[in-house]
């Protein structure tokens with residue numbers, strides 16, 4: 001492992017010390033707008049690297065059948081409590097995203113992610129694309145906010161437009177890829193809102 005790559009223990013350490021610089025404390029505003037515009041396909045959603053899961057709560061509140069995955073215990077336990085407090089349902093998996101088995105194949109209408117693609121090692125990016133593609137139904141959607149840090153090293157690892165195009169184009173049609181004025185204040189101009197459709 002490279003020195004700048006993060007282990008599961010490193011991520012868990014962030015939850016133990018409450019050092020969660022990435023956590024917006026609410027669902028990302030660009031996602032809310034897309035939902036209001038009915039751009040989220042109805043049905044089953046997977047949220048990889050869900051963290052404290054503000055998106056997961058939002059999806060569950062709005063009638064989606066949501067599965068969330070994170071390999072940090074601190075993330076998963078927070079999210080389980082959040083759902084319970086609100087009497088909401090969701091399948092929360094305390095697991096490495098890359099170890100999700102064949103029972104996830106082709107069952108999701110949408111994968112919704114933010115700051116997960118930038119959290120994994122760049123070496124894992126192609127594997128990420130293959131996994132998301134395998135888990136989506138034909139013509140399923142990947143909707144994501146991808147962090148354009150414009151900095152070296154990581155995590156978070158810089159994600160350029162070219163990174164997204166080069167990794168996803170084989171398996172996905174990129175329907176939209178742009179910065180959005182709706183980004184949270186600290187992310188304005190620094191994230192790509194991507195709407196990608198799995199090729200059939």
Ligand SMILES: C[S@@+](CC[C@H](N)C(=O)[O-])C[C@H]1O[C@@H](n2cnc3c(N)ncnc32)[C@H](O)[C@@H]1O
Pocket residue numbers: 011012022023024048049050051052053069070071072075095096097098113114115116119120
């Ligand atoms: C930068 S945080 C983002 C969390 C959340 N998406 C958000 O925006 O608040 C990245 C999350 O991915 C999780 N993570 C990193 N690698 C993972 C992997 N291989 N499998 C599952 N979770 C992972 C970490 O534990 C952490 O909660």
